[in-house]
Amino acid sequence: MWGGRKLSCSGNRFLGVVISRYRGTQTESTRLITSAVYSENQFSWTPQTKPWVFSEYRIMWFKSYRMTFACLNRIKIYRYPWTRLYSTSRTTVDSSEVKTFLALAHRWWDEQGIYAPLHSMNDLRVPFIRDNLLKTVADHQPGKPLSRMKILDVGCGGGLLTEPLGRLGASVTGIDPVDENINTAQHHKSFDPILDKRIEYRACSLEEIVEETTEAFDAVVASEVVEHVIDLETFIQCCCQVLKPGGSLFITTINKTQLSYALGIVFAEQIAGIVPKGTHTWEKFVSPEKLESILESNGLSVQSMAGMLYNPFSGYWHWSENTSLNYAAHAVKSGVQDHPVPDEFVFKGETEELRGQDSTNAGAQEELKK
Amino acid sequence: MAARLALSRWRAAPAAAGRGPLLSCRRWSGAKADTVYDVVVSGGGLVGAAMACALGHDTHFCDKKILLLEAGPKKVWEKLPETYSNRVSSISPGSATLLSSFGAWDHICNMRYRAFRRMQVWDACSEALITFDKDNLDDMGYIVENDVIMCALSKQLEAVSDRVTVLYRSKAVGYTWPYPFPMTDSSPWVHITLGDGSTLQTKLLIGADGHNSGVRQAAGIQNISWNYDQSAVVATLHLSELSDTLSSLVWSTSHEHAAELVSMEEEKFVDAINSAFWSDANHTDFIDSAGTMLQYAVAFLKPTKVSARQLPPSVARVDARSRMSFPLGLGHAAEYVRPRLALIGDAAHRVHPLAGQGVNMGFGDISSLVHHLSAAAFNGKDLGSMSHLTGYETDRQRHNTALLAATDLLKRLYSTSATPLVLLRTWGLQATNAVSPLKEQIMAFASK
Numbered sequence: 153m154w155g156g157r158k159l160s161c162s163g164n165r166f167l168g169v170v171i172s173r174y175r176g177t178q179t180e181s182t183r184l185i186t187s188a189v190y191s192e193n194q195f196s197w198t199p200q201t202k203p204w205v206f207s208e209y210r211i212m213w214f215k216s217y218r219m220t221f222a223c224l225n226r227i228k229i230y231r232y233p234w235t236r237l238y239s240t241s242r243t244t245v246d247s248s249e250v251k252t253f254l255a256l257a258h259r260w261w262d263e264q265g266i267y268a269p270l271h272s273m274n275d276l277r278v279p280f281i282r283d284n285l286l287k288t289v290a291d292h293q294p295g296k297p298l299s300r301m302k303i304l305d306v307g308c309g310g311g312l313l314t315e316p317l318g319r320l321g322a323s324v325t326g327i328d329p330v331d332e333n334i335n336t337a338q339h340h341k342s343f344d345p346i347l348d349k350r351i352e353y354r355a356c357s358l359e360e361i362v363e364e365t366t367e368a369f370d371a372v373v374a375s376e377v378v379e380h381v382i383d384l385e386t387f388i389q390c391c392c393q394v395l396k397p398g399g400s401l402f403i404t405t406i407n408k409t410q411l412s413y414a415l416g417i418v419f420a421e422q423i424a425g426i427v428p429k430g431t432h433t434w435e436k437f438v439s440p441e442k443l444e445s446i447l448e449s450n451g452l453s454v455q456s457m458a459g460m461l462y463n464p465f466s467g468y469w470h471w472s473e474n475t476s477l478n479y480a481a482h483a484v485k486s487g488v489q490d491h492p493v494p495d496e497f498v499f500k501g502e503t504e505e506l507r508g509q510d511s512t513n514a515g516a517q518e519e520l521k522k
Numbered sequence: 523m524a525a526r527l528a529l530s531r532w533r534a535a536p537a538a539a540g541r542g543p544l545l546s547c548r549r550w551s552g553a554k555a556d557t558v559y560d561v562v563v564s565g566g567g568l569v570g571a572a573m574a575c576a577l578g579h580d581t582h583f584c585d586k587k588i589l590l591l592e593a594g595p596k597k598v599w600e601k602l603p604e605t606y607s608n609r610v611s612s613i614s615p616g617s618a619t620l621l622s623s624f625g626a627w628d629h630i631c632n633m634r635y636r637a638f639r640r641m642q643v644w645d646a647c648s649e650a651l652i653t654f655d656k657d658n659l660d661d662m663g664y665i666v667e668n669d670v671i672m673c674a675l676s677k678q679l680e681a682v683s684d685r686v687t688v689l690y691r692s693k694a695v696g697y698t699w700p701y702p703f704p705m706t707d708s709s710p711w712v713h714i715t716l717g718d719g720s721t722l723q724t725k726l727l728i729g730a731d732g733h734n735s736g737v738r739q740a741a742g743i744q745n746i747s748w749n750y751d752q753s754a755v756v757a758t759l760h761l762s763e764l765s766d767t768l769s770s771l772v773w774s775t776s777h778e779h780a781a782e783l784v785s786m787e788e789e790k791f792v793d794a795i796n797s798a799f800w801s802d803a804n805h806t807d808f809i810d811s812a813g814t815m816l817q818y819a820v821a822f823l824k825p826t827k828v829s830a831r832q833l834p835p836s837v838a839r840v841d842a843r844s845r846m847s848f849p850l851g852l853g854h855a856a857e858y859v860r861p862r863l864a865l866i867g868d869a870a871h872r873v874h875p876l877a878g879q880g881v882n883m884g885f886g887d888i889s890s891l892v893h894h895l896s897a898a899a900f901n902g903k904d905l906g907s908m909s910h911l912t913g914y915e916t917d918r919q920r921h922n923t924a925l926l927a928a929t930d931l932l933k934r935l936y937s938t939s940a941t942p943l944v945l946l947r948t949w950g951l952q953a954t955n956a957v958s959p960l961k962e963q964i965m966a967f968a969s970k
Contacts, residue, residue: 262702263907263908263909264702271909272909274901274902274903275901275909278901278902278903279901282900282901282902293584294581294582294584295581295582295583295584295585295586295899296584296585297900315902315904316901316902316903317902318902319899319902319903319904320902321585340710343558343709343710343711344558344725345558
């Protein structure tokens with residue numbers, strides 16, 4: 153997932169000031185230019201503008217997360233919480249990472265902060281989920297289009313996608329293996345009495361709740377999750393188990409192509425520093441073809457697949473025909489008993505990689521060979 | 523570690539600013555029992571009431587809670603008064619579309635209004651004039667009394683009383699703004715304290731409380747403003763004895779003259795109006811001949827039909843007790859939006875009435891803001907999020923700034939009788955009158 157911020161906020165600070173003028177107010181532009189100059193030592197910066205008053209909050213946004221991002225660069229071992237493996241047989245929680253995220257747990261909800269691309273991705277993924285779910289119902293209540301729907305948000309993080317779905321009327325359950333994320337999400341929704349009732353958060357992994365929630369959900373959303381999962385087959389199987397027959401599965405993830413390596417790993421992580429180093433592992437990216445075959449083999453028929461492109465300068469996402477970077481997929485669970493379709497596998501030649509445990513290394517080698 | 527430093531800077535600074543939101547935030551963390559409204563509109567005038575109405579009738583706001591705060595008492599209109607009110611507004615077709623989108627226009631049509639199709643503007647210091655005419659017989663605009671509009675809006679507000687609550691005699695005395703991003707234990711909503719001590723919380727506060735906006739001042743938004751040395755005198759006139767048609771007057775003049783006009787006897791007032799319309803005391807031969815010269819040139823280059831020059835009306839008498847004056851000025855807020863705050867109407871911009879655009883700009887703000895909020899609600903977004911509020915701000919600032927600048931320029935140009943400027947405006951007016959596409963563009967811009 154693109155967990156970093158848009159390009160303007162890293163590296164060249166003056167460029168950041170110029171780009172941040174998208175707000176378009178005159179008074180702000182002069183103030184921002186003065187605030188661009190600050191001490192190189194990020195731990196003691198002196199603001200060039202007058203003491204903080206509420207009217208200067210906009211500049212403070214940029215200053216505060218610029219400073220935070222600068223200290224992120226200093227923290228060597230850094231991983232996003234989703235890199236914690238999904239298999240329950242091992243726990244790889246690094247306590248130093250947990251401490252890092254404790255300090256940053258409140259950053260989930262800073263719309264201009266490090267999670268800004270995920271916030272702006274909601275402009276694409278919420279309509280995608282909403283419109284596809286509305287197709288499955290005959291009529292809906294205006295104002296609460298997703299009422300009477302039960303949705304599971306796997307890997308919900310701070311609840312960025314869970315809350316909009318809750319506002320649209322659905323009963324949403326958000327799960328995430330990292331406790332701090334659930335705490336942040338819980339805290340954030342507690343202020344809104346309506347969301348408090350509609351959303352439930354649990355700190356657990358998908359496998360842990362599979363038995364108690366078999367065929368309980370109208371929709372399962374796994375956004376920016378499958379590229380961090382080590383056993384994709386088991387994950388999809390669990391998703392299928394918790395879905396009602398005819399239920400929908402929504403996935404957004406990153407494709408495994410040379411372009412995604414060049415832009416997603418080399419450019420975003422190493423050159424521009426938009427995404428912190430080590431967030432993504434290219435081997436774990438999933439191509440649409442591979443995803444489609446796993447879905448089909450588990451009785452989920454793919455309804456649509458669309459590419460998404462992120463513009464780091466404007467901070468907005470766009471739909472695209474091209475799925476070579478990010479893409480979204482919608483699949484529906486068939487109403488009958490699911491059974492594997494061997495012909496499709498032989499045709500795609502991917503049988504060996506998809507079965508079995510510890511398939512990552514073998515899988516990666518097979519992918520690279522192709 | 524550095525993040526904690528950032529946090530401590532955030533905390534230290536508000537205390538230094540002397541606002542004390544830190545203390546009130548700690549207080550608010552326990553007081554979650556207050557109702558959390560989705561939208562609170564502060565100010566129940568034409569624009570505020572129309573905003574609450576528009577949101578209440580929007581399909582995507584079906585299950586949202588909207589509150590309208592009005593400092594004045596509730597007005598009840600049993601039946602339409604016989605006499606016309608002296609406060610009227612010129613409603614553009616775009617504003618009429620907005621009003622009909624939530625059913626208020628039907629009420630207005632059932633009460634009273636007058637459509638107009640032609641507008642003529644002439645100069646006191648020369649023979650130059652400009653006429654705006656819509657060939658296709660569409661209405662250019664409508665003259666409606668403000669009371670009639672308010673009555674229509676009240677009726678429509680009552681129709682959606684399950685979603686929209688109106689609190690009369692409620693004035694907000696204090697506002698507490700949230701931090702730009704969530705801090706532990708601080709409420710993310712805007713807290714409003716009313717005069718009677720009760721508090722409300724809201725996800726979005728819309729300031730529609732006029733040009734001395736309390737909301738704008740509390741938010742610390744800079745307001746560029748200056749007073750014109752003018753007051754507007756309003757009155758209801760009866761034209762020509764025979765047909766007894768009524769007309770509304772708005773006369774912008776200096777403060778002293780305005781005070782005189784309001785206090786003089788009715789016959790003298792009528793004489794003053796007639797002489798202002800008919801007198802050519804300010805005409806000079808130089809300007810007259812310069813004007814005539816350009817007129818011949820234009821007629822030579824572009825022979826067109828000559829639309830009949832309408833002579834100024836003769837005023838017969840003025841309605842008793844219908845004279846009033848109010849001061850004029852210009853104002854424009856530097857920012858229309860903040861997180862969880864939006865300004866609309868006169869709170870955001872105040873304009874000279876010469877172009878009849880004041881309330882239309884406010885209605886335009888409402889159209890744009892409702893469009894953005896409706897889309898945001900359908901996407902499940904947090905209503906107070908800056909992402910769509912800045913879309914509204916960009917839309918409207920572009921439109922309003924141009925109109926404000928043009929109106930201010932016209933006001934300054936026409937406030938003087940210095941010969942060079944009179945010459946400039948005479949020729950300018952005649953030239954603009956000759957160029958039909960330009961006039962069409964002006965009419966289209968003003969009709970939005």
